[in-house]
Amino acid sequence: MNVQYLTHKLDGCETKMAPKKILLDEERIPKQWYNIQPDLPKPLPLPINPATQKPIEPAQLIALFPKECVMQEVSQERFIPIPDEVRNVYRLWRPTPLYRAEKLEKALGTPARIYYKYEGVSPPGSHKPNTAVAQAYYAKEEGVQRLSTETGAGQWGSALAFSCTMFNMKSTVYMVKVSYNQKPYRRVMMESWGAEVYASPSEKTNSGRSILKEDPDSPGSLGIAISEAVEDAVTHEDVKYSIGSVVNHVLLHQTVIGQEAQMQLEQVDDYPDIIIGCIGGGSSFSGLYWPFYYDKVSGKASKDVKFLAVESTACPSVTKGAYIYDHGDTARMTPMFKMHTLGHMFIPPPIHAGGLRYHGIAPTISLLNEEGVVKTVAYNQMDVFNAANLFIKTEGLIPAPEPAHAIKAAIDEALRCKETGEEKTILFLLCGHGHFDMQAFDDYLAGKLQPYEYPEEKVKEAMRKLKALYPWLKTE
Ligand SMILES: *Cc1c(COP(=O)(O)O)cnc(C)c1O
Numbered sequence: 038m039n040v041q042y043l044t045h046k047l048d049g050c051e052t053k054m055a056p057k058k059i060l061l062d063e064e065r066i067p068k069q070w071y072n073i074q075p076d077l078p079k080p081l082p083l084p085i086n087p088a089t090q091k092p093i094e095p096a097q098l099i100a101l102f103p104k105e106c107v108m109q110e111v112s113q114e115r116f117i118p119i120p121d122e123v124r125n126v127y128r129l130w131r132p133t134p135l136y137r138a139e140k141l142e143k144a145l146g147t148p149a150r151i152y153y154k155y156e157g158v159s160p161p162g163s164h165k166p167n168t169a170v171a172q173a174y175y176a177k178e179e180g181v182q183r184l185s186t187e188t189g190a191g192q193w194g195s196a197l198a199f200s201c202t203m204f205n206m207k208s209t210v211y212m213v214k215v216s217y218n219q220k221p222y223r224r225v226m227m228e229s230w231g232a233e234v235y236a237s238p239s240e241k242t243n244s245g246r247s248i249l250k251e252d253p254d255s256p257g258s259l260g261i262a263i264s265e266a267v268e269d270a271v272t273h274e275d276v277k278y279s280i281g282s283v284v285n286h287v288l289l290h291q292t293v294i295g296q297e298a299q300m301q302l303e304q305v306d307d308y309p310d311i312i313i314g315c316i317g318g319g320s321s322f323s324g325l326y327w328p329f330y331y332d333k334v335s336g337k338a339s340k341d342v343k344f345l346a347v348e349s350t351a352c353p354s355v356t357k358g359a360y361i362y363d364h365g366d367t368a369r370m371t372p373m374f375k376m377h378t379l380g381h382m383f384i385p386p387p388i389h390a391g392g393l394r395y396h397g398i399a400p401t402i403s404l405l406n407e408e409g410v411v412k413t414v415a416y417n418q419m420d421v422f423n424a425a426n427l428f429i430k431t432e433g434l435i436p437a438p439e440p441a442h443a444i445k446a447a448i449d450e451a452l453r454c455k456e457t458g459e460e461k462t463i464l465f466l467l468c469g470h471g472h473f474d475m476q477a478f479d480d481y482l483a484g485k486l487q488p489y490e491y492p493e494e495k496v497k498e499a500m501r502k503l504k505a506l507y508p509w510l511k512t513e
Contacts, residue, residue, distance in 0.1 A: 060300065065132040066124055067296040069116040070289045073327045073401060076115070076334045078408050081285075081400055082375035085362060087507055093372045101270055101278050105175040109286040115331075117289065119171075126170045126203050130159045131293065135301040140431040142451065149454035149461045150307065151447055154298045154325060155434065156468045161226070163437070163469030164321045165196030165281055168290035172279050173200040182275040183207035187237065187262030190216055190391030191223025192437075192469065193281035198232035209276075211237040211245075211265040214257035216391070223473055237262040244268050244368065259395070260367020260381070267370050282318025283365065283374070283399050291324025298464060299328055308339045309464035311450060315442040316346045316355070316413075317392040319399030321468040330410070340462075344411045345450075346402060347442040349421075351388040351489040354379055354398045355406055355413040359500050361510055365397060376403045379491070380499025386489050388418050389477035390438040392469075414446060417488035421445045422481040425471075437469040438477050 074081060083092035098107045109117060119127075138151040156164035176184055184201055187210070188194030194210040201208035210232050217224060217236040227234050237257045238245040244264040248255050255261070270278035280287060302308060312329055314322030332338035348355060355377040363378040365371035376397045383396035405411040418438070424445035425436055436444060447465040454461050471478065480486055504510050 060304070062128075062132070065297065065300060066127055067119065067293045068124070069118050071292040071296065071328050071331055072109070072112055072115055072117055072285070072289045073323075073330060074285065075113045076331060077401070077404060078410070079404060081404060084372040084374050087364075087369075087373050090509060101267065102280070103172060103175040103179050103181065103277055105179070106172060106286045109289060110284060119293075120174060123171050123174050126200070127167075127293065132297045132301075133158050133294070135298055136432070138432055141428060141448075144427065144431045145448065145451050145455065147451040147455045148458060149451045149463050151451055151463045151465070152298075152302065152307070152309070153447075153465050153467045154294060156294065156321065156466070157434070157437075157470030159196075161192065161195040161199050162472060163192050163196065164291060164294060164324060164466075165193050166200055167293055167324065168281070168287045168320065169193075169196040169200035169279070170203060171290045173197070173204045173206055176277050176279075177204040177206055180275070181206070181277045183209060183273075184279045185209045185211070185266040185269040185276055186279045186281070187211045187213070187259060187266045188216070189213050189259050189262075189394070191220050191227070191473070192392060194232070194234070195223060195226050195230070196281070197279055198227040198230035201232070202230045208232040209266070209269060210234045211239060211262040211269075213237055213259060213262050214255065217257075219476075220473065235265075237265050239265060241265065242268045258367055258384075263366040264368040264370050282320040282395070283397065285401065288320050288323040288327070288399055288401065291320050292327050294321070294324040294466065295326060295328035298325060299332070302464070307462050309342050310340055310461040311343045311345060311463055313345045313347060313443045313446045313450070313463065313465040315390075315393060315439045315466075315468065316348050316398060316402065317395050317439060318397070319346070319402045321466055322346050323399060323401065325464075325466045326411070344405075345446060346406075346411055346413045347446045348413060348415045349388060349390055349393045349442060350415045350417040351386045351491055352379065352383075352394050352396070353415045353491055354396060355402070356415045357491065357493060357496050358396075358398075359496065360403055360407060361500070361503070362507075363397060363503060374400050376400045377406070379496055380503055382499060382502060386491065388489060389474065389480070389486075390418065390421070390442065392437070392439040393442065416442055416445045417490065419486055419488045422477075422486055424448050426481070434467065435471045435478070436467055437471040438474055440466060440468045441471075443467070
């Protein structure tokens with residue numbers, strides 16, 4: 038049942054779901070983003086240049102990113118106003134609905150209340166335009182003509198293509214060649230929004246050409262695609278690079294999700310005991326939990342809310358990775374970030390949750406995980422698709438394979454409540470729909486999915502290689 042709908046319905050709703058007051062749409066879209074940096078228990082370790090082992094200067098990043106994004110990246114301001122132009126685009130699909138999963142609760146026989154915030158209603162079908170729109174707006178304001186980026190499965194590329202067209206800008210997307218061939222509809226979506234999409238490695242850049250020279254049949258990788266998109270930006274005066282997850286400014290743009298969820302839950306007089314989200318780079322989950330974290334540190338939370346991040350056993354960055362400085366990309370073009378990592382040379386196993394196959398994680402999640410504030414759990418894709426199947430049959434929405442990991446964790450928590458009789462409030466993020474993931478569901482229904490556990494030994498081997506490259510590195 039849609040909680041938002043209930044805010045417009047004064048009578049006939051079930052007991053405690055009655056809304057407190059009616060909010061206009063205008064009031065329901067947040068006016069500022071929340072930045073967690075000033076509220077962290079420790080300062081965030083800065084990204085470093087491995088050659089000097091010194092922090093990267095913001096000035097060096099301005100060649101690559103829009104200036105305002107670089108300022109936000111290192112900002113200690115707690116609240117950052119959302120420009121009207123950005124809110125005007127958000128209005129197309131925001132506020133997004135918050136649902137109470139009543140049919141799922143019934144099927145599980147749990148006393149817990151389960152809510153989910155649904156970001157699949159955006160034009161590209163996920164949470165990603167929350168930051169893409171902001172990045173395109175700032176770039177346009179600074180006179181940039183075109184944005185370049187990489188995409189794996191196509192979620193981020195579509196969000197950027199959509200956002201650039203909203204501000205009359207061009208976009209270029211380097212799409213990992215295997216995905217380009219396997220997911221033609223994502224490519225067509227990007228092209229419909231006016232993007233130029235190249236299968237990566239491509240003939241458009243030096244890094245692409247040199248890889249093709251050695252291996253004309255290279256299937257590509259996210260690391261190679263990042264190198265191409267970055268090269269495109271730094272070799273053209275009027276082009277900047279755009280990034281879809283991991284770094285601070287991206288995560289803070291996502292906090293519209295959590296702020297809306299707070300208003301929506303307040304309408305029905307509820308507050309979460311636990312907040313759950315899947316993590317690839319960590320942007321969608323951060324968008325949901327950061328505003329509740331602020332409630333907690335500022336003493337405003339009515340409960341001791343817990344935060345649970347869910348990853349794939351095939352790519353267990355936080356549950357099995359080391360907390361160490363590593364590059365964000367395979368080609369070692371990016372600075373080094375202190376984060377949980379499986380090693381930048383990580384080759385993703387062929388699982389269906391394309392968005393969860395990143396070797397690292399947002400440094401803020403790593404820090405809060407070390408401090409015990411954010412807990413992490415990993416599930417394999419068999420268990421995840423079984424959970425998605427129950428969700429689809431009860432709630433009706435078809436989730437992307439990534440947030441299906443959060444569904445699995447929410448169901449497990451609800452089943453624990455059934456055992457203990459606790460009436461907990463569970464809030465999870467359904468960060469995208471699965472309409473372009475029919476192959477995954479086809480494989481599931483045909484019984485072709487396999488569970489996969491990334492071996493501990495491979496992490497150790499990657500750490501040996503990383504330390505051989507950089508002998509000064511320390512693990513914690
Ligand atoms: C990109 C993506 C993810 C993973 O990225 P985060 O930054 O962790 O959110 C997860 N789910 C969907 C639907 C995505 O598009």
